[in-house]
Amino acid sequence: xxxxxxxxxxxxxxxxxxxxxxxxxxxxxxxxxxxxxxxxxxxxxxxxxxxxxxxxxxxxxxxxxxxxxxxxxxxxxxxxxxxxxxxxxxxxxxxxxxxxxxxxxxxxxxxx
Amino acid sequence: xxxxxxxxxxxxxxxxxxxxxxxxxxxxxxxxxxxxxxxxxxxxxxxxxxxxxxxxxxxxxxxxxxxxxxxxxxxxxxxxxxxxxxxxxxxxxxxxxxxxxxxxxxxxxxxxx
Numbered sequence: 001x002x003x004x005x006x007x008x009x010x011x012x013x014x015x016x017x018x019x020x021x022x023x024x025x026x027x028x029x030x031x032x033x034x035x036x037x038x039x040x041x042x043x044x045x046x047x048x049x050x051x052x053x054x055x056x057x058x059x060x061x062x063x064x065x066x067x068x069x070x071x072x073x074x075x076x077x078x079x080x081x082x083x084x085x086x087x088x089x090x091x092x093x094x095x096x097x098x099x100x101x102x103x104x105x106x107x108x109x110x111x112x
Numbered sequence: 113x114x115x116x117x118x119x120x121x122x123x124x125x126x127x128x129x130x131x132x133x134x135x136x137x138x139x140x141x142x143x144x145x146x147x148x149x150x151x152x153x154x155x156x157x158x159x160x161x162x163x164x165x166x167x168x169x170x171x172x173x174x175x176x177x178x179x180x181x182x183x184x185x186x187x188x189x190x191x192x193x194x195x196x197x198x199x200x201x202x203x204x205x206x207x208x209x210x211x212x213x214x215x216x217x218x219x220x221x222x223x224x225x
Binding site: 008046 | 212
């Protein structure tokens with residue numbers, strides 16, 4: 001079992017819809033969770049981080065964390081074509097120091 | 113502006129040659145990291161350093177070496193022992209602490225033929 005798993009996609013949504021991206025992790029003791037967006041050929045950029053169970057909202061983005069079920073999700077409301085990118089889930093695993101373990105990413109396509 | 117600078121952006125080498133990728137940061141971060149990304153893949157950790165003069169192997173350290181003589185700099189050498197060196201290399205830094213995110217440089221795309 002991979003430590004951090006994501007569906008590779010592509011996930012296609014129409015413009016204006018809600019995009020839902022999911023990530024599961026194997027280490028029950030993990031405490032910190034991050035979502036990065038990566039455009040093709042570019043480096044990842046941080047979108048959101050979440051540490052506590054529940055929802056965290058920032059503009060059109062909402063991160064959801066459920067530690068009991070070991071999943072974290074990212075919702076993008078009012079999806080725009082500029083949101084088309086690969087979204088990487090990253091987890092700071094127990095005993096791993098500061099390093100982050102990344103999933104393979106989910107490709108999102110927002111269609112006009 | 114504070115940030116992480118990776119150079120060069122593109123690098124081409126012949127098989128059998130060692131090559132060093134530069135990473136410099138002026139964010140005053142103690143921790144620095146090197147990740148590798150292959151097409152359609154996530155990021156895999158090569159080496160990381162939490163403090164000057166100390167570094168640890170990541171998940172795929174074979175064929176790579178690093179040094180951390182200064183807080184600002186964390187160069188990565190890809191040696192001839194690395195079997196598949198062609199990839200996108202990303203340097204990152206962070207403040208020590210469980211809740212701090214990683215900040216990435218713009219990456220170096222290495223092609224070895």
